[in-house]
Amino acid sequence: MAARVFSDEELEGLRSFPAIGKDELIRYFTLAPADAAFLRKFLRPQTVFGAAVQLCTLPWLGFVPDEVFSAPPPAAVGRLAGQLGLPVEVLRGYGVVREQTRTDHLRQVVCRLHGPGGHSRSTPGPRRAWGCWTAGRGGPAVV
Incomplete structure (x- = not known):
């Protein structure tokens, strides 16, 4: 029998x-010129915006919540939209x-932030190490 690690409330969080x-x-949620250049490789406006949310969220929270398209704070979405x-x-x-799109983009974001030639955006050490560790193992999971 598996033990529960998180309560329902913690999982929702x-x-x-x-x-x-x-x-x-x-x-x-302020994009640097290098971030804008990275995002230009995504072709559709939705993918540019979604990848931008992931690019900014990963250093902020240390993970990217599943609800990338519907739940980010309105102020963050508005700030990114303007930029x-x-x-x-x-x-x-x-x-x-295609739900796999979010995971594919998250892998690219992790490599941008922490991979070869990537620049850390002031991510604390343990999160930076986690990102580098998971990037070489298929990337982090979207929670």
Whole structure:
């Protein structure tokens, strides 16, 4: 019999986004020029926006909640939309057709942040080590 590690409330917390403060919003949801260049390789507006959410969320939380397209804090979505020049509504189309898209993009984000030639975005040491460790093993799972 398997033991439960997390309560239902804890699991829900891992599947969704918490509220975000102004300092965190500025620190984690401001795209650097190199981030914008990385995001330009994604062809569709939804994939650019979804990958941007993952790129900013991973250093902030240390993982990316499953609800990338519907649950990020509105202030974070608005900030990214302004930087990307995309309407907020575009994010709703991210990963809807092909769920594997989010996982594929997350692997690319991990390599961007922590892989060969990647630059850490002030990610604390344990999270940085986790990202590097999982990148070589098929990437982190989307919770």
